[in-house]
Amino acid sequence: MDTIIQGKAYVLGxxxxxxxxxxxxxxxxxxxxxxxxxxxxxxxxxxxxPEQGGLPEGNIPFVGEGSFSSEYTIIVAGPxxxxxxxxxxxxxxxxxxxAKAIIAESYARIFYRNCVDGGFVIPYETAxxxxxxxxxxxxxxxxxxxxxxxxxxxxxTYRLNPLGDVFSIVRAGGIFAYARQENLMxxx
Amino acid sequence: xxxxxxxKILSRAANRKFVDAGENVWLNVDILLTHxxxxxxxxDIFKQEFGPDAKVWAPEKVVVLPDHxxxxxxxxxxxxxxxxxxxxxxxxxxxxxxxxxERYKGVCHVxxxxxxxxxxxxxxxxxxxxxxxxxAFGMFGSGIGxxxxxxxxxxxxxxxxxxxxxxxxxxxxxxxxxxxxxxILQILGDxxxxxxxxxxxxFDGEAVYSLPLEERxxxxxxxxxxxxxNGIIAADAxxxxxxxxxxxxxxxIFRSDSDAPYHSVRRYRVREMEPVVAQPHSPDNRATxxxxxxxxxxxxxxGSCTGGKLTDFMLAAKILKGKQVAVxxxxxxxxxxxxxxxxxxxxxxxxxxxxxxxxGCSIALPSCAACLGxxxxxxxxxxxxxxxxxxxxxxxxGRMGSKKAGVYLASPLTAAASAVTGKLTDPRDFL
Ligand code: SF4
Numbered sequence: 170m171d172t173i174i175q176g177k178a179y180v181l182g183x184x185x186x187x188x189x190x191x192x193x194x195x196x197x198x199x200x201x202x203x204x205x206x207x208x209x210x211x212x213x214x215x216x217x218x219p220e221q222g223g224l225p226e227g228n229i230p231f232v233g234e235g236s237f238s239s240e241y242t243i244i245v246a247g248p249x250x251x252x253x254x255x256x257x258x259x260x261x262x263x264x265x266x267x268a269k270a271i272i273a274e275s276y277a278r279i280f281y282r283n284c285v286d287g288g289f290v291i292p293y294e295t296a297x298x299x300x301x302x303x304x305x306x307x308x309x310x311x312x313x314x315x316x317x318x319x320x321x322x323x324x325x326t327y328r329l330n331p332l333g334d335v336f337s338i339v340r341a342g343g344i345f346a347y348a349r350q351e352n353l354m355x356x357x
Numbered sequence: 358x359x360x361x362x363x364x365k366i367l368s369r370a371a372n373r374k375f376v377d378a379g380e381n382v383w384l385n386v387d388i389l390l391t392h393x394x395x396x397x398x399x400x401d402i403f404k405q406e407f408g409p410d411a412k413v414w415a416p417e418k419v420v421v422l423p424d425h426x427x428x429x430x431x432x433x434x435x436x437x438x439x440x441x442x443x444x445x446x447x448x449x450x451x452x453x454x455x456x457x458x459e460r461y462k463g464v465c466h467v468x469x470x471x472x473x474x475x476x477x478x479x480x481x482x483x484x485x486x487x488x489x490x491x492x493a494f495g496m497f498g499s500g501i502g503x504x505x506x507x508x509x510x511x512x513x514x515x516x517x518x519x520x521x522x523x524x525x526x527x528x529x530x531x532x533x534x535x536x537x538x539x540x541i542l543q544i545l546g547d548x549x550x551x552x553x554x555x556x557x558x559x560f561d562g563e564a565v566y567s568l569p570l571e572e573r574x575x576x577x578x579x580x581x582x583x584x585x586x587n588g589i590i591a592a593d594a595x596x597x598x599x600x601x602x603x604x605x606x607x608x609x610i611f612r613s614d615s616d617a618p619y620h621s622v623r624r625y626r627v628r629e630m631e632p633v634v635a636q637p638h639s640p641d642n643r644a645t646x647x648x649x650x651x652x653x654x655x656x657x658x659x660g661s662c663t664g665g666k667l668t669d670f671m672l673a674a675k676i677l678k679g680k681q682v683a684v685x686x687x688x689x690x691x692x693x694x695x696x697x698x699x700x701x702x703x704x705x706x707x708x709x710x711x712x713x714x715x716x717g718c719s720i721a722l723p724s725c726a727a728c729l730g731x732x733x734x735x736x737x738x739x740x741x742x743x744x745x746x747x748x749x750x751x752x753x754x755g756r757m758g759s760k761k762a763g764v765y766l767a768s769p770l771t772a773a774a775s776a777v778t779g780k781l782t783d784p785r786d787f788l
Contacts, residue, residue: 188730193731197394216760248551249550249584253486254729255395255500256394256395257502275551276554278554286504345508353383
C-alpha cells in the first residue's frame, strides 16, 4: 500500500449520516456491474444539504454536475461520521467517487468497520476537529507511517490517531486479504 | 471476574470464560440476517472471495428477509429480490422468505422475533443497523456491512471489539401516557447520537420489565441511534414465554453480575418523565411534546421496525377510536403477522383495522415503506416541505424522502394524537 495519500480536502460538519453519504433511493444499483457502479460515484454525498457541503463556504458539491467522480481525495469532518444505517454502499460510494481517506473526529462503528474490512477508504480519527481548521480545496498530505496530515496550503501539520488494531487489516487491504494472510479463513 | 451480560454472551461465542471490554475477539455466529438491499452485494462478495461454487457455512443459520423495497415498480429493486431468490435456491437456504408468496414476512427485525430466531444467549449479526433490536431477547445482536457478512457466510465467524456497557435503569411503574419510545428518545437527548458509540446499552428496571417484548424491542432498536454496538435486556419470564411460543430451540439466560464493570449508569424515574419527540433532523434533538405542542404537521406515519408492531397499533388505536384524522395518516404494519392481527385484535370491541379505517387512515402493506424514503412510488414517502410525525427511528435530512421535509420522531400515542389535531399534540390531552 502507498504510504502517502495526497489530494484536495472536502470539508463537512458533524453527524454526517449514511443517508447523506448515499441516499436510500440509490441503494438499488449493482455494486459489481461497472456501468451501475459509476452511479455510486455520481451520487456520493449527494444527500448532504447543499449549504453544508464543502465547508466553510458551503454550496460546493462533492461531485460536480454531470460527473461520476470527485476532485477531492480526502474528506475532513467533525464527530460521528457515518452514523445511521449499515449500508456498505456508503464507504463504497466514497471510494468510487475517488476518496482515499477520511479524517474525522470520530466515526459510527458500522461505518468504521465497513471502511476497514472492505478496504474502501482509510478512516483516520483525530483528537481535535480538523474540520474547523481545514478548508475545502486545501491540499493535504497524509503520511501513513508517521500518522500525520500536513496541510500543504497552510504548511501546518496535525497528528492523526494511530489506527491501532485495525492497521494490519488496512495494510492488507481488507478483512479477506488479512484473513488469508493470517490463515483465518478456515471453518472450524 | 465479574462480567456484563454482553461480555458473557460474547465469551460464550468466543469459547472463552471471560472477555474484557476493548479486546478484539473472534466470535462464532449463531444467525446471520440479510435483506434485499444488502443481500445481493453480500452474496457477490461471498462468491468473489470464496469462489463461484462455494457453499455457505451453515444454510440453516442464514436468514434472508426481503423487506425494504417490496411494493414498488422500481426494476432495480425487483432485480435485487431476484438475486436473493436465486442465491437462496442455489444454496438451499431454508430460511428465505420470498416476496409474493405466502412465506413473505415483512420487516426483518420484527419477523426474526415472530419466526423464532431470537434466542437468549446467542449471537446475531445482520446487514442492517437495527439488528440491535433482537437484544430485547437477552441476546447479542449487531449490524454489520456486506463485507463482514460475506466473511460470516463463508466462515461462520467475525471479529468484534468487546464493548464497554452503559446501563440505563427505569424505575417505577409506566404511566399510561408513556411508551418505550419516550424512554429511548429521552436517553438519546441525554447522551446524543454518538453517546454510546462502540458500547453496549443495557436496559433494566421495573418499568422495562413491565413492558411486553415488542415494547422492549423499541428500546433496543434505537440503541444504534446513539451509536451503540448493541442494546440488551436480560431475559425474564416474559421473554421465556415468548421464546417458547415461537421456537423449540434451547436457550441460555445470561445476566450481568452485580459487580460487573460499567462505563456509566443512568437512572430514570418514569413517573417524572413526559412524552417527548425528536425534532428535525436528528434523533437526539429532544423536546417535550408540550414544549412544541401546536406545531403544524402535514402527515402522520405509524410503522417500521420501531413503531409498526402490534403493540404500537394497540396504543394508537386507543386514541384513534371514534376520531377522525386531520392529516393523511399512514398505518404501515411491520409484518404480515401484524397486518393480520389488525383484523382480529380489538379495542373496546372494534378491530384495530376498523378503528383505523373509520378514522380515515390509510393502511399499507407490510414492509419498510417510507421509513427510509425508498423509490419514488413508496407509500407515505415525504415530499417537498412535509412535516411528518413518525414512529420510525431516524429523522436525518431526507431519510423519509424529501430533503426539505422535517420529521418528528414520536411514540405511537403522540403520532396518533397529532394525527387527530393536525398539530403536535401531547397524548395526555386524549387519555
Ligand atoms: S423499518 Fe426502517 S429502520 Fe426498520 S429495517 Fe426497515 S428501513 Fe430499517
